Amino acid sequence: MGLRFALKNFLLHLLLLLCAHGSYGEAREMMSTVLRLPSDDNGVPDKKMHSDHHVHTNNPNPSSHMDHMDPSLKVFFTINDLKIGKKLPIYFPMKDSSSNPPLLSRDEAIPSQSPQAKSMEHTLRECEIKPIKGETKICATSLESVLDFVRETFGLETQFKVLSTTHLSKSRTLLDNYTILEKPKEIPVPKMVACHTMPYPYKVFYCHSQVTENKAYVVSLGGDHGGRVEGVAVCHMDTSQWSPNHASFRVLGIEPGTSPVCHFFRGDNLVYVPIMPIHG
Template sequence: MASLFNPSTIFLHLLLLYMIHGNLARELPKEAKQNIEAPYNQQHNQDDDHLRLNHIINPNDEEHGCNHMTTNTSLDHMELSWNILFHIEDLKLGKKIKLYFPIKNSTQISHLIPKQEAELIPFSSSYTAKILEFFSFTQDSPQAKAIKETLNHCELPPLNGESKFCATSLESMLEKLTLLFGEGSKFSVLTTTQVKNWVPHLQNYTIVKDPREISVKRMFGCHPMPYPYAVYYCHGQESDNKLFMVSLEGEDGLKLDALAICHMDTSQWDPNHASFRVLGIEPGSAPVCHVFPQDNLVWASSPGEGN
């Protein structure tokens, strides 16, 4: 999974996204209207916040997405969505960490469409009305709200030193990553392992092997966004963040290898960010670490590769 590859050879990565999405659709699926509502109500409210961990946004702001359907603070909705966080001191053999790994039913996952088809569909907040008309969504529907928030989030300006983009197809994702890593560079893709026939629930996980730090020069995290077809929000920042692969075993006997990241410098983060309250720390006082859900991708170049 972590081996280097030539970006022009995308077969293995098609297989990877097939495992995540369950279907590499060659045309926009008719069930797109049904696919967006369940991910919006479930995924978007439960595990979406971690992808904004290094964005300086007030968690009470509706754009932040801590609780998209209400005006409550993030503390009202962190029962599951924030159970991806842990302290860097927890990364040691035998340590128990309470975590929640959400899993979405394949019927509730938006499908990939080819680049040539994605380019025919507007993807801009300035075309919101046309997009809603195209998918036959009303302005006040939950699907419309999900679309608007995804478009708005994709159009947020990057932080200082950050590169970000939203990919509406696998081809466009790889093309953009190739430009960012540098033409001719090799990079790898990593994920938390997929587990079949697994009913997700919050539980204690024990670290059963010494955590393995993955040495990378640059990385980009790509997170699925609620949309009628598959859209990934990808971002990366020059920093001293640390990437780990952590072997875990749950109380129910479930074993998996979880990809985790530790944000080493949080001094520029919003002091009101909910992660500080969850971990009981202050901005810049300690790293913020979190695991990646299974449908998230991390692309990384090894030392000596990339710009």
């Protein structure tokens, strides 16, 4: 029993070391051993498709929980909704480190069905999914890696800034009806890099960029339950390469390529955009 426990812990710490050096393929294979995750016929852990709306996965299996309209999916809207006075139901979690999986001590094992184990396996899987056409992506475990990816995307000499959603006052509920208070401010984005936090024992950012047209906005919002938010939103003008099972199509009742899809970013996500020169 003691030897088995020690071996499991050794493999787990080796897994984390591989992840830190970017060896996600080896790490996921080891994850199946350490956590004894169930596998399908192709040897891939049998887990429902990731519900995070930011990851444009090509996974053909829709998530069943979307049929029940997970409140966290209430972030999508259409570009025609961007007008003063429009009321939208939006799920806006505050920045809260306590909602992330806790850091693990050297003496802890991870039960295979625990939220921590499922979150780790899910993140490793998402980091391995091939990018869609016209997309580049990286799973970064350090700020340096994020900034390197941004520079590679924009060009080494390009200056850039970062945008994030700001909560000016807290709503009494995560899902609230928000009214657009002012004309949305469009931010010119010839290119952009979106970085989303992923569940893991330490910080992992899923960063990606697409060559297709995108529009970025800062939107002033007031909630029915006291929330006041300066929300960062992006509208993807071409969704023809997205999976038909992408959560946004279910929420909005549209099909790939038929209409731009817009969504708000959570406060712990980052959007990098080039600083455009001012011509005068």
